[in-house]
Amino acid sequence: MIRVLVAEDQSAVRAGxxxxxxxAPDIEVAGEAADGEQAVALARELRPDLVLMDVQMPRMDGVAATRQVVAEGLADVLVLTTFDLDEYVFGALRAGASGFLLKNTDAAELLAAVRTVGRGEGLIHPAVTRRLIAEFASAPVREPAADRSVLDALTRREREVLSCLGEGLSNAEVAxxxxxxxxxxxxxxxxxxxxLELRSRVQAAVLAQELGV
Known part of the structure; x- marks a missing residue:
C-alpha cells in the first residue's frame, strides 16, 4: 500500500x-493539504510514502515545501506542474523532488506515476525533460556552475549514461x-x-546540463 499526501490549494482539483x-486498491490517501505549510506539517505527522505536491500554493509554495520535506526525510515528492511553471519545477527538482507530472495527466498515468515513485524510482516524462532542459539551457545562469571534478568518480560508461540523461532520454532510449x-x-x-549523491535521474539530468556533458 502506497500512502499519499495530496497537497493542492484548489479544492476541486484536490478532490479530483x-x-x-x-x-486504486494499492494506494491510500493519507491526508490532504491546502498549502505548503500544511503539507510539511502533515508530512511530519502522517509520514506518508509520497507527497503529491502542487507548485503554486499560498503561505509556502511547493518548491519550499519540497525542500523541507526532502531535507527532513519525511517522504518522496512528486511535483504537479504545467509547462508555464517550468522554473518552479526546476527549483523543486533541485530541492530533491523525485519527479514531476503534468496537471493534465490522465487518471491511468497519475496512478502509474504514483506507483513508480512509490517504489523509490524517479519519474519524468522524456518529452517534458527535453522541454525543461531546452528552456534552462538558454536561460541566464543564476548560480555558479557545478564543479566538473565530481565526474572523476564516474567510469567512462557512467559518463556516457549521464550525458544521455542530460538529453532527457529514457532507459530504453539510452539502451x-x-x-x-x-x-x-x-x-x-x-x-x-x-x-554523485543525487536522489533522482531528474537531478542527474540537471547536473549534466550544468556540467556541459
Whole structure:
C-alpha cells in the first residue's frame, strides 16, 4: 500500500486527485493539504510514502515545501506542474523532488506515476525533460556552475549514461543509443546517482546540463 499526501490549494482539483488515487486498491490517501505549510506539517505527522505536491500554493509554495520535506526525510515528492511553471519545477527538482507530472495527466498515468515513485524510482516524462532542459539551457545562469571534478568518480560508461540523461532520454532510449541492455542502463544509473549523491535521474539530468556533458 502506497500512502499519499495530496497537497493542492484548489479544492476541486484536490478532490479530483483524491478520488482518482482512492480508486486504486494499492494506494491510500493519507491526508490532504491546502498549502505548503500544511503539507510539511502533515508530512511530519502522517509520514506518508509520497507527497503529491502542487507548485503554486499560498503561505509556502511547493518548491519550499519540497525542500523541507526532502531535507527532513519525511517522504518522496512528486511535483504537479504545467509547462508555464517550468522554473518552479526546476527549483523543486533541485530541492530533491523525485519527479514531476503534468496537471493534465490522465487518471491511468497519475496512478502509474504514483506507483513508480512509490517504489523509490524517479519519474519524468522524456518529452517534458527535453522541454525543461531546452528552456534552462538558454536561460541566464543564476548560480555558479557545478564543479566538473565530481565526474572523476564516474567510469567512462557512467559518463556516457549521464550525458544521455542530460538529453532527457529514457532507459530504453539510452539502451539503444549506447547499445546495451536496458537492465544494464538501470545499473549504471543507480551507480552514478550514488556516486554523485543525487536522489533522482531528474537531478542527474540537471547536473549534466550544468556540467556541459
Amino acid at each position: 486527485l483524491v478520488l482518482i488515487l482512492g480508486s 539503444v543509443r549506447l547499445e546495451m541492455a536496458e537492465a544494464t542502463v538501470k545499473t549504471h544509473v543507480s551507480r552514478l546517482l550514488g556516486k
